[in-house]
Amino acid sequence: MIKIQKFHATLLLGAFFMLPATAHASFWKECKVIVPGNITPNEDGFYKITPISHAVTDGYAKEGGPCFDDMLANYPLSVKIDGQKPKGQKTIALIYQFYNGMGSDGVVNEEAWAFDNETTFEKVKKWLVQ
Secondary structure (H helix, E strand, O other): OHHHHHHHHHHHHHHHHHOOHHHOOOEEEEEEEEEEOOOOEOOOOEEEEOOOEEEEEEEOOOOOOOOOOOOOOOOOEEEEOEOOOOOOOOEEEEEEEEEEEEEOOEEEEEEEEEEOOOOOOHHHHHHHHO
């Protein structure tokens, strides 16, 4: 009986390692992030942001849960934000998308930021189709 169980375990383990790289696990999430309205880009177009609040809105993380681990995050974050910054607002809503998985060239870690008034994440849509 033990020999049969060992054989099955070996068979399952072997089958896992024979899967193509794209069949291994991937992870993605989308979040709404609220930041102060007075953020300005530096000369390279990057914004330094410290979130006021953040919550997962879609993906493989718990909806409504925190998007970042505030204890581990290195604030302020320096990020490139797509779209047009709204003017004259006390706070600004951002959309954050993160993807991690296996691509044809190895591990893929990608993230995208956009002002909530302009959410056209074509790059992320392509990642999810692959």
